[in-house]
Structure formats: structure tokens, C-alpha cells
Amino acid sequence: MSQLLNSLSENEYAPYYKTYLEGLDEGNIISLMINDLEDQLKVLESIPEQNFTYSYLKGKWSIAELVLHVCDCENVFAYRSLSISRNDKSDLPGFDQDEWVINSNANKLSKDVIIGLFKTTRNHSISLYKSYNEEQLLKIGKANVVSFSVRALAYIIIGHNRHHFTVLKENYLNNLA
Numbered sequence: 001m002s003q004l005l006n007s008l009s010e011n012e013y014a015p016y017y018k019t020y021l022e023g024l025d026e027g028n029i030i031s032l033m034i035n036d037l038e039d040q041l042k043v044l045e046s047i048p049e050q051n052f053t054y055s056y057l058k059g060k061w062s063i064a065e066l067v068l069h070v071c072d073c074e075n076v077f078a079y080r081s082l083s084i085s086r087n088d089k090s091d092l093p094g095f096d097q098d099e100w101v102i103n104s105n106a107n108k109l110s111k112d113v114i115i116g117l118f119k120t121t122r123n124h125s126i127s128l129y130k131s132y133n134e135e136q137l138l139k140i141g142k143a144n145v146v147s148f149s150v151r152a153l154a155y156i157i158i159g160h161n162r163h164h165f166t167v168l169k170e171n172y173l174n175n176l177a
Contacts, residue, residue, distance in 0.1 A: 010017060011140060012149035013156065020159030021152075029129050029154040032059055037122045040165050044118065049111040055176045063172055064106035067114050070164050071121040072100050074157050078125045081153040081174055086143030094144030104132070106144060 004026040005018070013021065024032075044067065052064040061069065072095075080092050106114070137151040150157075 005152070008152055008155075010151070011147045012152040014144075014146035014148070017152075020136050020156050020163055022159075023162065024106050024159050029158075030126060030150070030170050032158050033122060033154075036079050036083060037119070037126075038061040040161065041115065041119065043165060043168065043173075047111070050156075051176055052111050052114060053107045054172060054176060056171045060171075061101055062107055063168065064109060064114055065101045065104060066164055066168060066172075067118055068104045068106040068109075069097060069101050070161050071117050072104070073097070073160055074121050074125055077110055077153045077157045078121075078128055080141070080143045080148060081132075081150045082128060084142060084148065084153075085145075085150050087170075089139060090142075092141070092143035125157060126152075158166065165169075 004024045005021055007026050008021070047063060052067075053062045055065075056061045075093060083090065083092055106168050109117075131149060137154075138149060140149045142148075
């Protein structure tokens with residue numbers, strides 16, 4: 001078990017998200033987000049524009065759809081962290097990721113727009129997490145009938161992005177080469 005999973009209690013995240021947390025070590029959330037942004041931007045910028053609509057199998061998302069999915073999820077997780085940090089006692093709703101991808105219009109967007117959305121989304125998360133104090137990071141609230149802490153949501157953002165960028169490299173970019 002990773003150092004991170006040892007430091008998080010089970011009421012800080014849903015079991016579904018354990019996959020995204022397993023490969024992570026506890027570290028400075030801001031540094032991890034900044035470093036990942038730099039690395040992930042290099043990957044995106046290396047992809048020719050015409051390949052953003054590429055999908056490695058019928059029924060799988062295109063590269064553009066995968067990147068927008070990552071942005072959508074990061075925005076949802078960041079909103080959940082904001083709500084919980086502000087003591088919102090609502091059970092925040094879930095969302096249907098497949099429906100969101102279908103309605104994202106991703107394949108009609110330019111590479112520049114997609115990368116711009118990606119950068120803006122991550123920079124917003126970085127700024128948001130810079131604003132939280134230690135007490136806020138430890139707050140726990142509900143989303144989609146499951147408990148989350150603000151800090152666990154940051155690590156979920158990081159782990160979710162890393163997961164999808166691994167898929168991008170292994171299943172998309174390797175098949176394009």
C-alpha cells in the first residue's frame with residue numbers, strides 16, 4: 001500500500017477512487033499539480049493537431065474527448081473540494097461522464113482550445129488549493145452519496161489525470177507511432 005493510502009482514512013474517498021490513489025505517494029499537492037501540468041503539456045503539445053480526433057478502437061474516446069474528460073472531472077472534483085472547504089453540507093450530485101463526453105463537442109475544437117482548457121483547468125485547481133489552509137484540507141463532505149476530504153480530492157485529481165495520460169501514451173500514442 002502506498003504512503004498516501006496509509007495517510008488517508010477510508011472515509012476520505014470512495015473505494016472506486018482507490019485505483020487513482022494507489023500509485024501516488026503523499027507529497028506537496030501544489031508541487032505535484034505543477035509538475036504534472038508541465039509534463040502533461042509536453043505530451044499534448046507533441047501530438048499533431050490532426051491526431052486529436054484519433055481513437056485507437058471503435059467506441060473509445062478520441063484524444064480530444066479524453067483530454068476534455070480529464071478537464072471535466074478536474075472541474076467537478078475542484079468544485080467538490082470548494083464546497084466541502086466552505087462547509088457546504090449538501091450531498092453534491094454525481095455526473096454521467098459518458099454523457100458529458102458525448103456533449104463536449106471535443107472533436108470540433110482546435111488543439112489550441114483543448115490545450116488552453118487543460119491549462120486553465122489545472123491552473124485554477126492550483127490556485128484553489130493554494131487558498132486552502134490545513135483545516136480546510138481535512139474537511140470532509142459528501143458527493144454522490146460518498147464522503148470525501150478536500151485533500152483526498154486533490155490526490156484524486158492528480159491520480160485521475162495520471163491514469164488517463166498513461167492510457168493516452170500506451171493506447172493512443174503508441175498506436176500512432
